[in-house]
Amino acid sequence: MVTDANGEPGAALAVEAVSVSFGGVRALSDVSFEVPEGQICGVIGPNGAGKTTLFDVVSGLRRPDSGSVSVAGRDVTAVPALRRARAGLRRTFQRTQVFGRLTVADNVLAAMEWRGGGGGLLADLVGWPARRGLERERRRRVEEVLALCGLAELRDAYAASLPVGRRRLVELARALADGPSLLLLDEPTSGLDADQTVRLGEVVRSLHTTTLLVEHDMGFVMDVCDRLVVLDLGKVIAVGTPAEIRDDPAVRAAYLG
Numbered sequence: 646m647v648t649d650a651n652g653e654p655g656a657a658l659a660v661e662a663v664s665v666s667f668g669g670v671r672a673l674s675d676v677s678f679e680v681p682e683g684q685i686c687g688v689i690g691p692n693g694a695g696k697t698t699l700f701d702v703v704s705g706l707r708r709p710d711s712g713s714v715s716v717a718g719r720d721v722t723a724v725p726a727l728r729r730a731r732a733g734l735r736r737t738f739q740r741t742q743v744f745g746r747l748t749v750a751d752n753v754l755a756a757m758e759w760r761g762g763g764g765g766l767l768a769d770l771v772g773w774p775a776r777r778g779l780e781r782e783r784r785r786r787v788e789e790v791l792a793l794c795g796l797a798e799l800r801d802a803y804a805a806s807l808p809v810g811r812r813r814l815v816e817l818a819r820a821l822a823d824g825p826s827l828l829l830l831d832e833p834t835s836g837l838d839a840d841q842t843v844r845l846g847e848v849v850r851s852l853h854t855t856t857l858l859v860e861h862d863m864g865f866v867m868d869v870c871d872r873l874v875v876l877d878l879g880k881v882i883a884v885g886t887p888a889e890i891r892d893d894p895a896v897r898a899a900y901l902g
């Protein structure tokens with residue numbers, strides 16, 4: 646649990662005064678917001694508002710020109726993407742990235758970091774009890790994640806044989822395998838039909854994991870998110886609950902032009 650100086654739940658993610666320019670284009674301008682632990686925060690805005698750039702900054706794919714990103718109170722601005730992943734940050738992509746030739750269960754297993762059990766190759770060969778215990782624990786976690794994502798019955802299906810909605814759930818299951826502290830979902834409903842979108846929303850809500858998501862589907866965003874950050878031309882023009890954002894005149898103006 647992340648706590649602040651008063652022992653209250655603190656921000657699992659804090660973005661502070663982040664700016665990014667591409668030549669003359671200010672993609673992000675002094676962007677600040679926080680996501681409290683366990684909340685789902687949606688980033689919305691018209692095309693070109695800076696959503697992807699913000700996602701890249703939070704996941705560590707892009708260093709901001711100025712400003713900072715903190716995860717669980719730790720400044721990670723200079724920490725590269727791979728090490729942020731080790732610190733518990735997981736990202737899914739607009740185009741699903743699963744291993745088509747692996748089963749659903751093996752996709753999740755492959756996403757788990759192998760922490761070893763000591764003993765190297767010899768231990769692998771003779772199957773030391775500690776090593777077998779770790780393996781059992783990993784298999785148990787795979788089944789837990791599959792159940793969470795409604796994929797238990799598809800555990801032995803090859804990922805390539807699944808429709809896009811299921812593949813997206815497999816990608817989510819992969820992101821959850823190691824119990825992430827912060828989940829980043831990039832357009833999670835892209836390619837899904839209405840039923841699949843509802844199902845995905847239910848799964849995301851049931852996780853109780855701090856989540857930042859970029860999404861164009863307003864119905865999904867309004868149903869699933871606890872709070873929203875609205876970007877327009879690289880600036881935060883509103884932050885609030887879905888109900889507050891729906892009634893915000895600046896947001897209406899940005900969307901309606």
Ligand SMILES: Nc1ncnc2c1ncn2[C@@H]1O[C@H](COP(=O)(O)OP(=O)(O)OP(=O)(O)O)[C@@H](O)[C@H]1O
Pocket residue numbers: 667670671672690691692693694695696697698699
């Ligand atoms: N690599 C780049 N080089 C130059 N300009 C860029 C680059 N990436 C983004 N931009 C510009 O920065 C601004 C923000 O782009 P970004 O892709 O972050 O917006 P977005 O909100 O994700 O848009 P969309 O909803 O269309 O995906 C845009 O004006 C875009 O043209």
